[in-house]
Amino acid sequence: MLTNHIPIYMQIADDIRNKILNEEYKINSKIPTEDMIVEQYDVSRMTGRQAVTELVNEGLVYRVHGKGVFVSRKKLERNLNRLNGFYEDMKEKGYTPGSKIIKFHKRLPTQREQHILLMKSNQEVYYIRRIRYIDDIPIALQSLIVPVHRVPNLDCIDLNQRSFYSYLEENGTPLKKAEQRMEAIMAPEIANEMDISPKLPFFYFERISCDKNEVPLELLSSYFRGDQYSYAITLYRD
Amino acid sequence: MLTNHIPIYMQIADDIRNKILNEEYKINSKIPTEDMIVEQYDVSRMTGRQAVTELVNEGLVYRVHGKGVFVSRKKLERNLNRLNGFYEDMKEKGYTPGSKIIKFHKRLPTQREQHILLMKSNQEVYYIRRIRYIDDIPIALQSLIVPVHRVPNLDCIDLNQRSFYSYLEENGTPLKKAEQRMEAIMAPEIANEMDISPKLPFFYFERISCDKNEVPLELLSSYFRGDQYSYAITLYRD
Numbered sequence: 001m002l003t004n005h006i007p008i009y010m011q012i013a014d015d016i017r018n019k020i021l022n023e024e025y026k027i028n029s030k031i032p033t034e035d036m037i038v039e040q041y042d043v044s045r046m047t048g049r050q051a052v053t054e055l056v057n058e059g060l061v062y063r064v065h066g067k068g069v070f071v072s073r074k075k076l077e078r079n080l081n082r083l084n085g086f087y088e089d090m091k092e093k094g095y096t097p098g099s100k101i102i103k104f105h106k107r108l109p110t111q112r113e114q115h116i117l118l119m120k121s122n123q124e125v126y127y128i129r130r131i132r133y134i135d136d137i138p139i140a141l142q143s144l145i146v147p148v149h150r151v152p153n154l155d156c157i158d159l160n161q162r163s164f165y166s167y168l169e170e171n172g173t174p175l176k177k178a179e180q181r182m183e184a185i186m187a188p189e190i191a192n193e194m195d196i197s198p199k200l201p202f203f204y205f206e207r208i209s210c211d212k213n214e215v216p217l218e219l220l221s222s223y224f225r226g227d228q229y230s231y232a233i234t235l236y237r238d
Numbered sequence: 239m240l241t242n243h244i245p246i247y248m249q250i251a252d253d254i255r256n257k258i259l260n261e262e263y264k265i266n267s268k269i270p271t272e273d274m275i276v277e278q279y280d281v282s283r284m285t286g287r288q289a290v291t292e293l294v295n296e297g298l299v300y301r302v303h304g305k306g307v308f309v310s311r312k313k314l315e316r317n318l319n320r321l322n323g324f325y326e327d328m329k330e331k332g333y334t335p336g337s338k339i340i341k342f343h344k345r346l347p348t349q350r351e352q353h354i355l356l357m358k359s360n361q362e363v364y365y366i367r368r369i370r371y372i373d374d375i376p377i378a379l380q381s382l383i384v385p386v387h388r389v390p391n392l393d394c395i396d397l398n399q400r401s402f403y404s405y406l407e408e409n410g411t412p413l414k415k416a417e418q419r420m421e422a423i424m425a426p427e428i429a430n431e432m433d434i435s436p437k438l439p440f441f442y443f444e445r446i447s448c449d450k451n452e453v454p455l456e457l458l459s460s461y462f463r464g465d466q467y468s469y470a471i472t473l474y475r476d
Contacts, residue, residue, distance in 0.1 A: 184464030226422030
């Protein structure tokens with residue numbers, strides 16, 4: 001094993017990264033083309049490409065086919081250390097969350113919903129399908145399923161103006177705990193419904209949230225845009 | 239707001255899901271085509287398609303262009319509630335983790351690495367790039383960066399045969415805490431390096447792990463295949 005110097009492409013990436021962090025290259029502005037990098041740093045085309053790829057992989061810049069490479073907007077960062085709703089989490093960070101309700105009705109539960117929400121086949125659920133926005137940008141598509149007998153007046157609440165989770169608290173049925181499964185997927189039909197490119201990857205979450213008696217109160221399926229959203233979590237070893 | 243019955247497409251999805259869970263439809267076998275669903279359930283093509291899309295979105299089945307829809311292998315599920323390494327986590331679940339080292343050398347740190355790992359520009363790092371496998375299937379590509387002066391004998395360890403994290407414990411420098419950022423991204427160059435389809439989405443993780451004195455010991459960048467991997471986390475509200 002030999003002692004190596006820093007690969008040239010990483011040095012170039014370092015240099016461009018610094019210019020992005022210093023805001024010499026601003027959000028949505030173009031960074032130097034590969035041709036310019038080749039000339040400016042006197043390197044091969046391959047090295048220039050590797051430098052750009054490094055920054056693309058970090059999410060700092062994005063490629064637009066046939067147009068060039070541009071500085072990314074910083075992704076919204078959401079914390080995964082606490083059971084939070086989108087509305088309260090975004091409010092807390094100083095954003096103005098919005099939403100558009102696509103569907104809001106009562107219906108009987110599917111077999112899967114009966115199983116997950118511990119319901120009988122003749123007990124109804126609320127089904128609420130929403131696109132969530134920040135600054136008028138569609139960020140997520142969520143389907144919320146709630147047993148009607150647990151939150152009977154949910155149809156009287158303006159969920160555009162307040163947090164569902166804080167409503168549950170005032171309603172005397174606060175959430176305590178949730179089990180969440182997370183995937184990275186393509187979902188062209190969902191992208192289509194959100195009017196965004198079908199080539200964008202999503203975080204897919206399925207969350208089952210329970211009250212203090214471990215009784216499930218919501219089944220939440222969320223598709224969050226991978227290009228707009230990131231998650232931060234603090235992990236401990238013991 | 240009217241009381242609704244369960245949409246037909248969800249009832250069909252329920253039916254097919256049950257057959258998958260009962261193993262009537264086995265892993266990698268074909269589920270009924272849209273034509274067959276249309277005939278069997280006497281529904282429109284649109285409804286048949288929605289039923290299948292529902293199951294695709296749940297990750298239970300996958301489409302192969304021009305061939306049909308097949309039952310997915312259950313994704314590997316990793317727990318996000320504790321700071322674990324891939325090796326120890328997979329071992330604990332009964333899998334046999336493997337890895338292929340692509341690069342393993344010492345070099346000087348980039349500016350970004352100096353900043354994150356609190357290092358001087360003349361202090362070296364180990365740079366280890368590996369593809370991680372389960373049952374000979376490539377699952378992840380990881381780049382691990384470790385300050386040489388903190389773990390001087392890392393080049394004497396066979397990282398294919400043991401966990402880096404448990405080595406650190408025996409070495410007297412156990413990890414205590416990590417900050418992790420997670421993204422859902424496309425990474426065609428990484429897919430290429432792993433010899434898998436460039437159309438698959440990835441989970442991208444960047445983890446900075448510290449010892450009990452909050453001194454950073456590793457900078458780990460990981461690309462996990464979205465089609466093979468999922469994460470589970472338990473969240474609490476207080």
